Every structure is written in structure tokens, then in C-alpha cells.
Amino acid sequence: MEAPEGADFCFPLLLNNSCRKPVPPQSDGILVLLSFISVLTAALNLLVIISISHFRQLHSPTNLLILSLALSDFLVGLLLMPVDILSAEACWFLGDLMCALYYVVDFIITSSSVGNMVLISIDRYLAICDPLRYNTRVTLDKTKICVCLCWIYSVLYNSLILMDFVRHPDSHNSCYGECVVVLNHITGSVDFVFTFIGPITVIIVLYLRIFVVAVSQAQVMRSHIAAVSQQSSVGVTAKKSEMKAARTLGVVVVVFLICFCPYYSPSFTGEVIEDSSSSSTFVLWLLYFNSCLNPVIYAFFYPWFRKSIKLIVTLKILQPGSCDCKIL
Template identity: 85%
Template sequence: MGGLATSCHLSLKMKTLQGDELCFPQLLNNSCRKPMPPQSDAMLAYTLLSFISLLTAALNLLIIISISHFRQLHSPTNFLILSLAVSDFLVGLLLMPVEILLTEACWFLGDLMCALYYILDFIITSSSVGNIVLISIDRYLAICDPLHYTTRVTVDRTKICVCLCWICSVLYNSLILKDFLRQPDSQNSCYGECVVVLNHITGAVDLVFTFIGPITVIIVLYMRVFVVAVSQAQAMRSHIAAVTLKGSVGVTAKKSEMKAARTLGVVVVVFLICFCPYYSPSLAGEDIEDSSSSSPFVVWLLYFNSCLNPVIYAFFYPWFRKSIKLIVTLKILQPDSCDTKIL
């Protein structure tokens, strides 16, 4: 699960016009040209992107503090949400700001930092996708097999799954980028840029493991949840002559199933909207290096998923709104605040 920020999206599109300043004046023949100063409309775009970066980091940080601090929130599902919030927080804290800076500056940090940035980029973004899959599996088990959920899904097993998700992300992306990590400057056309390009084979593998595989799992689980909700509704109608209490329980169960189905539906739609534009050229069989996936808009749409995740997974929960009030008012600094009733 890696390669989400690939294919030259960090490539500095250097101007070659006469009179442009060089990134490295001492290297007249090999230096890249400095990007042109941003215009007023570009400055507005940078301001908006900076706000999105700050909002992404802030929202996910609130989730991290809430779940980590309040003991009542230490459940398997919330630990998965916590892991997702950590990866999305790093997207807003590290990846988005660097992406903003690279659109109007040369790369002065050297080949080592270029390689480090890319490996972090791939690991963080791919772990975010892995966490979404884990959350979908968790909710599938909770809805479709509620009687065995508490015995199958425990806090310790959830922690193991989260650790495996991050470990697999590190190993997978290290394998994907092994050639790039050996020679980070092999794909640079001049000094002052940071570029990584995946070949056709690597790009196809990444497409399967990062996009097709996860979205298939999520859609299949969502369809299964929907089928369970419909079957419960039919069962309720078939027992229409049952006692009122029994009928009311059926109505409550039906509402719970449909609410979970709608939540997973939002996840699927948002995931597709944010990821399809990036992988559409690969799905069409185009060369990943020359595809539109290097477009800044496509990259930022991909990153924007990290800003939407806390809205989908946290703002739907009343406990999050309550915990925000306690955090903002600094009541979490009071003794025994971790035992506050949130649910």
C-alpha cells in the first residue's frame, strides 16, 4: 500500500526562460531554474492550502487527544480511529506543508532528505488506506456478527492489527522504492528538484495493492452490511404480528443497521472521489510518468481525504463534540479528567 504521492508530483517545473535565477548559481550547466514568483491568485491558493493543512492537523490532533486521554473511549473501534487519525495528522503536519513549499521553491535539502521525504510520504498515505480497510472490517463484524464481536475483536487484537498495518506499510513501501532509495537523484533532470518515478510493473502492483484491493474490500463489506440491513427489515415485516416490544426492538435494530450502512456508504464515496482521479491514468493503461497524476490538484485531492476522514469517522460521534469542549476549555488538565463520562 504505497506510492500514493508518486509520479513526479514533487517535480519542480523549472522555468527555462532567459533571465531566470538558478537554484545553484555555481552550477551553470546543471542547475534548475527557480520557479517564477507567485501571482496574487496563486497566493490566494497557497493561503487556502495552508488553511487546509492546518485544519487537517488540528482535527486529527483533537481525535488523538480525545481517544488517548479519556479511558471510556479505549475501545477496539476507537483505537482503529486513533491510528487513522495519527496517519492523517502526519499528512497535515508534514506532507501538505512541504507540498506547498515545493510549488514555489527549489529543493535545497539534498538527496538524503528527498529520499526520506518520499518514504515518509508513501508510508503515511498508505497506512491511512490500511486503517480505513481495518475500520470497515471492524464495522462489518460489529453489524453482521454482533454476538461474537466482543470475543473476536478485543483491544489487544486491535493493537496487533494496527501495528501490523504500519509494519506492512513500511516494508511494502521500502520494497516499492528500493531503487529510488539507492539512488535518489537518478531521475532528476537537474540540481534543485526531487523526483520519483515508478515503472510500469511497480505502478501496476501499487495500483492493485493501494487502490483496487482496498476499494474492493470496502465495497464488498458495504454490500454485505446493506444486505444484512435489508434482511432484518424483511424479518421485522414477517413478524408484524409480534408483540409491540419485540417490534420496537426490531425497528431499533433496523435503524442501527441502516445508519451503519449509510456511514460506510459515505466512506466509499469519499474514498472514490479522492483516489480515482489519481489512479485513473493507470487504470487507462497510460504511462504513470506522463499521466495527469502529477497534477497538483490531483495530489491535493488525494491529501484532502485526510481532512475528510476525521469528519466522517469522528463528527458522526457525539462523544467527539463533548471531548472537544473539554479540550478547548482545558478541563482535561484537571485531576482524574481521564475518567470523565464521555459516552
Template identity: 70%
Template structure:
């Protein structure tokens, strides 16, 4: 009898402190595990294709695509690190120790923050491209974009280390037994994070895209007027290019999907609840947030012809040929 009880523990040597192993998965749980594994694999694979495409083909080395690349890197890390750990370890015994538990949560929150930062940068890029096309190439350069991306990631790391400093100092403070990796956010910290990491950036994104929409509508009306069209022919540079408008629409869809996936994760803060990552509700909200990383490359595949062309070249291994980086993708 005592032996069977020991087998049920995560750490049998710590009889009084060890957590119990979870019960065997039921059929519905098994189906959910298969679905989560499939989503994890697709997320990592599709985002890796985005990373290879933009990194390899020189024609895709533009400021806008660099921002998409940075977003794809964060989404790829979700599929490579966050999803597998969430799927295989958090539902079972945590054998990696308190330090790895703390590092895992830091990585998870940093990736989420960098995603938000990338969305803000994408919105700023589209704002300048549509609302100030004459100065876009001088204001938004590759070097400046690279600096902004680096600052985005650095600020994400610093911000989350500050927000989670109490958890980092005592990562096992909320564990009820040995073998758990429980992350707890109180209402005050959650509210601060909700404002800094969601409300503020989302406000910026919405304001910029409203401005982009207004300018796009006014440009469309101007194009329909023959009188104004004659005037615009004299200054072609002031006309918004179709490619820029298509990029704005595509990235607008990305931002909309981002809002749909991220907002539910912050709703508990709106009603004054604390968040504990071990709860079932929290797990569902987290996977909805992670699912955003799978949807982004699917949006590119459906709306960007260059992504579909690059996938064919990658899958058929034609990128291994010499000078393949100079291939005509656009």
C-alpha cells in the same frame, strides 16, 4: 548580466547543473497557496483533536475507535509533514538533498498505504459488528485490534520500501537538474501498486459493506414484523444495536469519501500512463488525495456527538482537570 543569471539559480555554485528558481507567483497562484495553507492547518488541527479525544477519554477506548485513531494519526501526519513539504518545497528549489527527497516520498507513500489498510480494518470491524454481533466482543478485542493496527503500519513500510527500492538506490535518477525532487513511477510499477494498494483492498471494502447493507436491510424488515419481533425479544443479543448501525453509516461515509479522493490518483495507471510527481496534473491529483485527510475529521464532527463534546472539553482546557479522562462522552 552574469550576476543576475546566477541569482536565478537554485545553486549558483553549480552553474551548469543547477535548476532555475520558479517565477514569482501570480495572483491566482497566490490564492491557491493561501487555500493550501489553510487546508494544511485545518487538517493537522482537526486530526490532532481526534487523536487527543480517543487517547484521553477512557469511554472512547473501543476497537472501532482505535481504528479511527490509527486513521487520524495517518491523516495528522499528512497535515503535519506531507502537505507542508508539498506546498512549500516541491514548487520551489529542493534544498534538502537526495536522501531527504527519498525519505519524503517513502513517508508519503507509507501514509497513503496505511490509510488504505485502516479502511480495510474499519470495514472488517463493521462487518463483524453488524453481521455477527453475538461473537463480536470475543472476536474483536482491544489487543487484537492493536496488533492489527501495528501490522498494518509495518506492512505499509515494508511494501513501499520494496516498491520504491530502485528510487531509493538512485533518488536523483529522474532529476533534470540539481535542486529538483522528482519521483517517477513507470507503468509496470504503477499497475502493481494499483492492484495491491487499491483494487484488492477496495474490492474487500465493497464486498464487506454490501454484506453489511444486506444484513442491515434484513434486520430492519425483521424489526417491522410483529411476529418476528416477539421471537427477537427472546434473543436481544442477536439484534443489531442502533449505535452499531450509526457507526456503520458514519464509517461508510468515510469509506465513500476515501474512494472519491483516492480513485482519481490512480486513473493514469488505468490508461497506461507513467506518473511524474513534478507534473501539474499529478500535483492536483495528490492534493485531492491529501484533502481526504481533512474531510475525515469533519465527517466525525458532523456525525459523531462524542467528538463534538470532546472538542468542547479540549478547547476549554477541561481535560487538564483531574479525572477528566473518566468524563461521560457517550
């Protein structure tokens, strides 16, 4: 039986202006896998958020930055991944306003993740390279202010570069049933510099400095290990703890670079950056997958995260006084 005329179009009554329905992947296993990644990303980052928010022993400046990063990763799994999965099988029926809103949220979440990575790098740099003044220069209140400024900056900055798109969200749509945003050479170049080149440069420079200092400190500790007193041993233990945190968050930064660089690679050749809800590419999902990898890295390197997961899953956090449990 032949399909009725217009069955392959998003809006059959507008054959001349309607987009054709997207062709879903040949294998349903791909959609199942992507859906599983979406659920896993949201669930794992929710565990990070609950852990750091609930247990008082985890209320430190570094963990607050991890909490902010987990929030942006959680939103990726909760909002961005599901919309991209649905757009692979269906047309965009939510209208121009929701299309504009979706991309504004998308850009805000992405830039906030980059901002959180910069803050994490600065935190580790101060902890390793200036340990004597770290506790006075980096406090919980100051970190909260920095996190809030990071999110406010992301909202204001992305609202500014997407202002024309919000006013005319259908300006780059070739047909009805499409949701696409195109950054021209000016806005694309600005976004490339402020969201990628600038932050990535800061992150790499800081971690190179951390690596140099870490190597020199390791040599000093090995040369004096035999003469360490009990009081100094405490200091060495604290220093090792800082180094371990720097190493763990260094892995997070490296994974972040691997996942984000392909997405911005077209800008290196001067191409226009285009995002379309009808094209779920490997590069886009590699960027999204970074949000799933971060909590996996925490679980692998941080014993406190594994302990908190057990307490959360077994519902022991509902017991009175559970927030004061010894996690570290």
C-alpha cells in the same frame, strides 16, 4: 533593473545543470488557503487522537481503528502538505537523501491510510453481519495487533518498492533542484494492485454486503417493532448504534474513494506514475484533502467527538479524573 544572470535558476553557479525556479501561483490567496487546510488537517486530527487516547469510554476496537486513521491523516497535515506548499515556491535544496526520505514517508502514510480503511470495513462487516460473535472475535488486543501489523506492512512494503529509488534518488531528476520519484511499469503495477485495486475491491465488497444485511435487518425490526419487549429494546438500540456507526464510516469510505481514485487513474491507462515536488496538482491535493474531511465527518455524525472537543478546548481534560468523563 534587469535581474542578474542565473537569478531564475535554483543553483546560479550551475547554469547548465540547474533547474529553473518554480513559478509560484499568481494569487497569494491560493497559498494561504492551502496553508490553512494544512493547519486545519493537523489540528482536527490531533483532536481526534487526544479524544480517543484520553477518554476511557472511547477505548473500543472501532475507535482504535479511527485513531490509527487519524494518526496517518495528522501526518499528512503536519508533513506532506507543508512540504508540497513550500515546493510550489522554492527549489528542492534539501538534497537527495531528504528527497528519498520524504517520498518513503509519503508512500508509507498513504498506504497505511488505505490499510486502515480496509480494517474499518472488516470491523463494520463483522459488527453488522455477525453481531453475536463480534465481541469475542474483535477485541481491543486483537485490534491493536492488526493496527501494528498494518503500519509494519506499510513500512516494509513501501521500503521494498522504493528500494531502487532510495539507492539512487537522483536517477530521474532532469536537473539540480528537483525531487521526483518515478515508478516504472513493474513497480507501478504492483503498487496499483496492492495499494489500490486489492484494498478497494475488499472495501466495496464488504460494504455492499453490509448494505444488503442492513436493509434486511431494518425490515425485520420494522415488522416486529410492536412486539418488542424491554429486553429486546436494548438489543434493538444496540443494533441501531452499530448501524449508525456503519453508516458514518461508510461515508468516510465513500469520501476516501472519491479522493483517492483520481490519483490512481493514470494506472488504468497504463501510464507511469510520477510524483514531483515541483508540481502541486489538483489530484494530489484532493488526495491530501481527504485527511481533512475525515475529522469533519466525525464532528458531524459523532456526538462524542463534539463533546470531547469542548472538554479539550476548555482544558477540562487537565482536571483529575477527566479520563473517566461520560462521553457516550
